[in-house]
Amino acid sequence: MRGERLGRGHRPLLSYGVRVDSHTVRENSHTVQVPVHCTRPRRGRRMAKRPTSVWTRPQKARREQPTLSRDQIVAATLELLDAEGLGGLSMRRLGTRLNAGATSVYWHVTNKDELLELALDHVMAEVRTPDPAAHGWRAAVIGYARSLRTMIHRHPWTVPLFGSRPMLGPNAARAMDGLLGACGQAGFSAYDLEYAQAVVNDYVIGAAGSEASWRANQEEFSTEDWMASMGPYLEVTGERHPRLTAHLREVWAKESGEVMDGRFTFGLGCLLDGLEARAQDRAPGVR
Template sequence: MAETKKAKKKPESVWTRPARAKREQPSLGREQIVDAALELLDAEGLDGLSMRRLGTRLNSGATSVYWHVTNKDELLELALDRVMGEVRVPAPDGGGWRDAVAGYARSLRTMIHRHPWTVPLFGVQPMIGPNATRVLEEVIVAFDGAGLTGMDLENAMSLIADYVIGAAGSEASWQNTRDAATGEDWLETLAPYLAEIADRHPRLTAHIRDVWARETADVLEQRFDYGLSCVLAGIEAHRPR
């Protein structure tokens, strides 16, 4: 018997769903719903958001919420696009494309630090909301002068985004789960353990003692700037000549 081929599910997005007639719209607006969702997400992360909790927070029945979004995935699309509105991309004037792209990278990083719940959402859905498309259009313009088109441009844009999302996500996780403990705090806690492993791993323990004795914020800034400069240099080196 021939195996039945499973039908491929058509991708869906809140941005492509046809708008409903205004006369049917409840008093509760989409902006209010996204505002409440962001409050939950910023306070408790992705696990803190549910349609039930959102309805309770809004003092509204599920009907009003589901009029605007059919499920949590659509709600997250709206929330992600809302915070993408915080990202700024400098025009490539004066300093050239590298300064403009670096400005975008730092702005994206700042947004992720404010909203670390965004990290797992990047790449789940195409970024096609109004704020995201504005940012992506400006990033393409920021790369003017680099001489990149087609897949070369796509690869460069993806490389910048992947670096920032990875670095900022890791930084946010560290800062949010360590209760603002400094490197020196950790050195004090780890001192007996480092002494125990020093004979087996002398280079590592010396490195930890050196780096963690520094101000944590300064280490994170230097690390991010170093990585970003390496990424930009790599893009420069691979530009078509």
């Protein structure tokens, strides 16, 4: 009996990295979902490419000692990224900085994405999480959040890389394991544990990324310079948006590192209050 296609909204049987064939068939009134590896590829169709990572790719055989070590390449990469951002990094410029040919770089990585994986994991070593067993889950999350924020301020080029690829390196794994331990001690597990760590990371990356962007683009001007420049404009907009104008004059005019830190602390505290309340709602015996 010929197979009958189901609707596009039909949910695949397998997930988490195991791809299921795009069609589902009915045979003898039974629904059958067939994984790709159990079917022959159609003639003329190429097999799907698998994602790669510098951490999962098998290491090359050491037939010859490379001219440069991985640490040397990562150090030069960080110098370029910290000085010029993601736009300033290319394999050619890296080779020039190292005074070496591309062959030496490609011995360690196959492309620029893998190079960025190494660089991101290197700076993740700066992120620390206090022991939740000794300090409590809340203090541990605060320590992690502040540590991650400081790292992003030092290396703002990291912001677009978060979420672009799985972070599989040893330093990122250690940092994530520490955050999961803290959120787990708060009472979260399974999917709720995933959601808890994600909301912490999303808040820190968003807040710290915005702070780093502001700092990088305001090196020439102070807040006072901006307020003086906007004076006539605020006089006009004050009639249409009185609350915003009053707030800008009261708070934004005093923008400083202290105000910025207070804003981050306030937001983090609200987030943790919400997580704590959610964890209590899910505690056994709590209605």
